[in-house]
Amino acid sequence: MTSTDISAPSVDGEERDDRKTRRPAPSPGPAASARRRARRETLAGYLFLSPWCVGILLLTLGPMLVSLYLAFTDYNLFDSPRWVGLRNFSEMFSDDRWWQSVKVTGLFVLIATPLKLAIALGVAMLLVKPRKGQGFYRSAFYAPSLIGASVSIGIVWRALFQDDAVVDRSLSLFGWSGGGWIGDPDWSMPTLIALSAWQFGAPMVIFLAGLKQVPRELYEAAEVDGAGAWRRFRSITLPMISPVVFFNLLLEIIHSFQIFTSALVIAGPGGGRAGGPGDSLLVYTWYLYEQGFSNLRMGYASAMAWMLLAGIAVVTAVLFWSQRRWVHYEEGGR
Amino acid sequence: MSSRLSRTTGLRALGAGLVALGLLASGCGGGGDSGDGKVTIRYSWWGAQDRADLINKTIELFEKEHPNIEVKTDFQEYGDFWTKFNTQAAGGNPPDVFQNSHAFLRKYGQKNLLLDLNAQVKAGNLDLSDFRQGLEKAGEVDGKLLGVPVGANTFTVVYDVEAFKKVGVTPEPGWTWEDFDKAVEKISGSKKDFWGASDNGGVMYLYDLYLRQQGKAFFTEKGLGFTEADLRKWWGDHREKSKEGLLVPAKQSEQVKPKSSVSAELSAAEFTWDNFLVRYTSETDKELALAPIPTMDGKKTGQYLSSLMLSASARTKHPEEVATFIDFMVNDPEVGKIMGYNRGVLPTNAQFEAYKPEGPDAMIAEYENSVTEYLEPITPHPAGTDTVEAAFLSIYGSVAQGTTSVDDGVAQFFGEAKTALGS
Numbered sequence: 001m002t003s004t005d006i007s008a009p010s011v012d013g014e015e016r017d018d019r020k021t022r023r024p025a026p027s028p029g030p031a032a033s034a035r036r037r038a039r040r041e042t043l044a045g046y047l048f049l050s051p052w053c054v055g056i057l058l059l060t061l062g063p064m065l066v067s068l069y070l071a072f073t074d075y076n077l078f079d080s081p082r083w084v085g086l087r088n089f090s091e092m093f094s095d096d097r098w099w100q101s102v103k104v105t106g107l108f109v110l111i112a113t114p115l116k117l118a119i120a121l122g123v124a125m126l127l128v129k130p131r132k133g134q135g136f137y138r139s140a141f142y143a144p145s146l147i148g149a150s151v152s153i154g155i156v157w158r159a160l161f162q163d164d165a166v167v168d169r170s171l172s173l174f175g176w177s178g179g180g181w182i183g184d185p186d187w188s189m190p191t192l193i194a195l196s197a198w199q200f201g202a203p204m205v206i207f208l209a210g211l212k213q214v215p216r217e218l219y220e221a222a223e224v225d226g227a228g229a230w231r232r233f234r235s236i237t238l239p240m241i242s243p244v245v246f247f248n249l250l251l252e253i254i255h256s257f258q259i260f261t262s263a264l265v266i267a268g269p270g271g272g273r274a275g276g277p278g279d280s281l282l283v284y285t286w287y288l289y290e291q292g293f294s295n296l297r298m299g300y301a302s303a304m305a306w307m308l309l310a311g312i313a314v315v316t317a318v319l320f321w322s323q324r325r326w327v328h329y330e331e332g333g334r
Numbered sequence: 335m336s337s338r339l340s341r342t343t344g345l346r347a348l349g350a351g352l353v354a355l356g357l358l359a360s361g362c363g364g365g366g367d368s369g370d371g372k373v374t375i376r377y378s379w380w381g382a383q384d385r386a387d388l389i390n391k392t393i394e395l396f397e398k399e400h401p402n403i404e405v406k407t408d409f410q411e412y413g414d415f416w417t418k419f420n421t422q423a424a425g426g427n428p429p430d431v432f433q434n435s436h437a438f439l440r441k442y443g444q445k446n447l448l449l450d451l452n453a454q455v456k457a458g459n460l461d462l463s464d465f466r467q468g469l470e471k472a473g474e475v476d477g478k479l480l481g482v483p484v485g486a487n488t489f490t491v492v493y494d495v496e497a498f499k500k501v502g503v504t505p506e507p508g509w510t511w512e513d514f515d516k517a518v519e520k521i522s523g524s525k526k527d528f529w530g531a532s533d534n535g536g537v538m539y540l541y542d543l544y545l546r547q548q549g550k551a552f553f554t555e556k557g558l559g560f561t562e563a564d565l566r567k568w569w570g571d572h573r574e575k576s577k578e579g580l581l582v583p584a585k586q587s588e589q590v591k592p593k594s595s596v597s598a599e600l601s602a603a604e605f606t607w608d609n610f611l612v613r614y615t616s617e618t619d620k621e622l623a624l625a626p627i628p629t630m631d632g633k634k635t636g637q638y639l640s641s642l643m644l645s646a647s648a649r650t651k652h653p654e655e656v657a658t659f660i661d662f663m664v665n666d667p668e669v670g671k672i673m674g675y676n677r678g679v680l681p682t683n684a685q686f687e688a689y690k691p692e693g694p695d696a697m698i699a700e701y702e703n704s705v706t707e708y709l710e711p712i713t714p715h716p717a718g719t720d721t722v723e724a725a726f727l728s729i730y731g732s733v734a735q736g737t738t739s740v741d742d743g744v745a746q747f748f749g750e751a752k753t754a755l756g757s
Contacts (some may be wrong), residue, residue, distance in 0.1 A: 077424035078445040096746055162589055184585050185735050275728060278584075280734035293417040295721050295754065 001272075025043030073305040076296040088303035098304070100279050101287040107189065108283065110258040112196040117248055120200035124207035126236075138208070154265025161191050161266075185280035188267065192281060195262050203248040210244030211237070242327045250319055257312050260285045284308055359677045368479075377432035378408040380415035382613075385676050392669045398661050403655050403693075405627070416720070425448055428579040428648065431656045432731050433524055434481045439473065441717040443480050449646035451479040453658035456596035461661055464682040468639050468709065481643030482660050485678025488637050488702060488709065489539055490608040492594075497521050497528075497602035505603075505625030507635075507704065514603075514628040516577075521602045522580045532579040532604040534659045536730030537571030538723045540605040543627050544568065546599060546636030546645040556721075557645040557755050558748070559713075563605055565744045569733055593617055607640070608698050609678045624701040626708070637711045638706060642677045668671075675699070721754035 041172045045110045071088060123141055127134065147153050151169075161181040168181075181187040217334035218236050227235065238245070263283045267276030275282035288308070292301030379389065386409050393405045408429065410418055416438075422428045440515065451473075454460045462470055465483070473481030491514075493505055501524075503509075503517035518530030534540050542552035551559040570641050575581050582595045590598035594606070597617035608624055615622055628636045644663060646656045663669055670685025675695045679702050680686045691699045729747045732738040738746070 076445070077420060078447065096749075184588075185737055278732040278737035279718075279728070280735075280737070293420050294413070294724070296420060 012188050046280050048163060050172055067302040069303060071306050073299045074297075075299040075302075077298050078296075081299065084299070088300045091300065091308070092307065097275075097279065097282065100275075100282045101282045104189070104282050105259070105284040106259060108193065108196075108259060109253060112193045113249070113252045113256050115193065116197045116200050116252060117203055119197055120203035120248070121207050121245075123200065124204045124211055127204075128208055128211045138205075140261070141204060143202035145199045151242070151261060151265055153278065154262050156267050157191070157195050157262070185276075185278040188276055192259075192263055192266055195266065196256070196259070203252060206248055207241065210241040214240040239328045243329055246319070246323050246327045252317065253315060253319070254312055257308065257315075258285055259283050260289070354741045359742060370399055371650050373402060374404045374406060375431060375650070376408065376660070377431045378410075378415070378419070378625065380410055380412045381433075382411070383674075385409070386499060388569055388673050392663065392666075395666070395668055395672070396659065399662070400655075400658065401660065403404075405659065410450055424645075425744075428647040428649060430633050430652060431644055431646050431659055433484075434643045436472075436640055436712065436715045437719040437723065439475050439480050439643075439645075440715060443475050443478065444476050444532055444717050448478075448480040448647055449648045449650060449653060449656070451482065451646060451657060451660070451708040452658040454653060455479065456577075457654075457657075458688060459476065459654055459661060464665060464684050466681060466683060466686060467706075469641060469681050470656045471714075472639075472641050473643050473645070481645045482664055483641035483643050483678075483681040484664060485609065485673075485675065485681060486641045486702070487607045487609045487640050487678035489605065489627055489703060490624045491626070492604050492606060492610075492611055492614055492622050493625060494596065494598055494602040495623050497524075497530075498557065500524070505623075507626050508632045509625070509628050511628045511634055514672055515580075518575075518580050518603065523540065527586075527600070529582045529595075529601045530580050530603065531582070532626040533572060533576055533584065533734055534605045535569055535725040535734065537605055538726045539607075540627075541565075541568055541726070543636040546710070547630050547634050553664060553714050553716055553719065554715065555714050557716070558751055562744050562748055565747065566740055569730060569743060572730075573733065575733065577697040588731075590737075596622070607678075608701055611694045611698055612675060624697055626701075626705050628707055635705070635708055637708060638710050639711060641681070647710055660754035689724045716755055718751075718754040718756065722751050725754065 055293055072083060072085060074084045074087075075081035127138055127141070142154075162168070181191045214237060218240070219232055222232050222236060260283065262278070263281050263286055267281040275286070284304070285308070286305045288301050291297045291304065363581075379385070386407075389409075390407065393407065397403065397405060407437075409415070415433075419428065419432065423442075434442075434448075439448070455462055460482070462482070466486070469483045469486055472486075473479055491505060498505060498517055498521070501517050501520035503513055503520075505514075514531075521528070521530035538552060545551050545560055545564070550564075551561055563722070572581065576583065582601045585597045586600055587598075590600065592609070594604055594614060595616040596604035597603040599620060599714055600620055605627070611624060613624065627637060629635055644660045646653065646660070650656050665682055665684055667688030668683045670680045670682075670689045673680070673685075674689060675698050676690065678684050679699060680689055689695075725747055729738065729743045729750070733740055733743040
């Protein structure tokens with residue numbers, strides 16, 4: 001949103017100015033030329049925008065509308081789509097693997113998101129105090145977010161957590177001999193969550209920015225009143241940065257719903273089928289991908305995509321509704 | 335002043351837009367043939383790097399003999415290969431020629447994606463006269479020639495020679511499941527973290543042979559050739575053996591992927607295709623050997639010859655060149671020498687005789703030679719076979735991991751198979 005405000009102010013702004021001047025002064029001469037000028041500038045504006053407009057129409061909006069249509073069809077990519085009404089949607093509810101994917105993704109969102117944000121906030125609070133080598137630490141903690149979504153990190157992660165690999169051996173030094181984590185349906189999910197939590201850099205940077213905005217006087221005043229560290233955190237830090245928490249939460253939840261690459265790589269080769277050991281890592285987008293591109297059921301996959309969109313929309317709506325209760329904006333009524 | 339400025343900006347924007355459009359258009363139109371009469375064909379296959387190294391050598395050879403044809407290559411592992419292929423094919427841009435197998439002939443044949451190569455055979459661009467017995471018709475579906483074999487393989491037990499010798503069981507033609515179970519039991523008790531056999535309850539091709547030994551088969555022309563009760567017994571038996579500690583636990587075998595349990599030295603026997611011996615022996619120092627599938631009656635193994643093939647896309651603009659390419663790949667003796675048995679025993683007499691197998695390849699040749707007399711016609715592979723195979727493996731995986739009961743797993747499999755086979 002901010003980007004459009006910044007990138008196209010001149011066109012929009014001048015047009016509005018022009019209208020304002022036109023209304024009180026109806027003399028034909030200058031108004032006509034002003035209108036011409038405005039029109040020309042509007043045209044130029046649209047021309048500048050056109051690459052993005054074409055991009056959105058062709059690459060986002062178009063495919064989305066097509067997929068909405070396909071969601072109501074039986075479509076195998078090769079024969080023409082056949083209308084089946086709501087059958088794809090009703091099939092989902094009797095599809096065990098669909099439920100499994102909803103369960104896995106829900107669990108991941110519920111655990112990974114708060115964990116990641118908690119770590120991000122914790123590290124941000126450590127890094128906000130000026131100290132030596134601050135820049136280095138900030139970059140170091142941010143680095144995993146830059147490379148985390150890549151396939152290579154998934155592979156490294158897999159190698160770390162395999163049977164008799166680094167993690168397994170380190171833990172056995174402390175008397176825990178659990179075997180590798182990857183092949184065990186009970187432990188593959190924690191592996192995936194750990195990988196996600198480790199990429200806390202992006203929310204951390206945002207938290208850092210938020211923390212810096214909190215006025216020092218508030219803390220000083222609280223200290224004078226005898227408030228302890230926990231009390232200061234709960235009564236000052238959290239309320240003051242709640243808009244940032246809200247923003248991060250929203251972003252990370254949406255992000256978590258769409259987890260794909262890391263699950264795919266961690267679970268490794270699955271004999272042409274997704275899901276990892278006992279379908280324990282069958283995340284939603286992955287099942288969608290399998291149905292669409294392996295099983296050639298693009299209609300069903302499209303319907304699944306729209307269900308995911310609906311799910312994310314509901315969660316987002318609930319979050320927005322709930323923010324009245326816990327997010328404090330400075331201009332707001334407190 | 336400002337109006338002139340805006341006009342020039344407008345024009346510039348227009349110009350920039352046109353340039354961008356031009357770039358887009360030229361980008362999309364790329365990949366055509368260059369003007370010097372040279373034809374480019376695209377070839378893709380699945381496999382690991384070792385296969386790619388060999389194939390690239392054969393392509394060099396081909397391009398030297400056919401300087402007017404250029405071959406562009408692309409390969410992935412099995413699972414990724416087909417998702418990429420599907421995406422390309424759906425976009426009307428599949429490779430001109432690609433690796434294929436029985437499981438996919440009907441699936442893509444029905445969708446009119448595969449070129450009927452009979453016309454090219456008639457035109458003399460593709461010579462099928464030299465194929466070894468049982469292979470000439472391997473790629474034929476309903477009278478159409480949809481694939482040409484590049485290698486033949488049959489199912490086998492890869493076993494640990496020393497482990498079997500120790501317990502006094504010799505895997506040989508005519509051995510029975512009783513012999514096999516006895517050996518497995520003895521081996522499993524002998525050592526910690528070592529089991530008599532891998533848990534292959536999810537391997538469709540093994541279950542197919544087991545059914546064929548009883549006069550049934552995994553597939554009929556139309557759908558599944560067995561009942562839920564049959565499968566409950568097959569999976570139930572495997573679970574029981576596993577609980578008795580006779581089969582490699584799923585948690586262990588999952589960890590060592592992509593290695594197999596036998597080459598990771600967890601088990602003494604594994605059921606698979608015979609050409610996998612090449613890969614397995616490269617992964618372990620243990621002595622491995624091949625034996626036919628155990629039987630019920632001392633005779634019938636149910637085995638048949640399968641093959642990897644080359645298929646051509648029905649949309650190719652260069653059917654002649656593609657046929658020439660396939661012809662070269664299956665008939666040229668030098669190609670046979672380079673490829674060895676990477677994709678199975680070489681398909682034509684010329685290649686088979688040109689290549690002198692050593693090591694594991696020699697064992698594969700000897701093994702296939704020894705079972706030839708028992709081989710029977712192949713089980714039908716209806717459209718959807720690949721999906722069913724993957725479901726069979728994955729659902730049994732859940733059963734073996736203990737996250738699904740045998741009964742639930744069987745019900746789930748039959749549900750998914752019904753969807754996949756469209757019956």
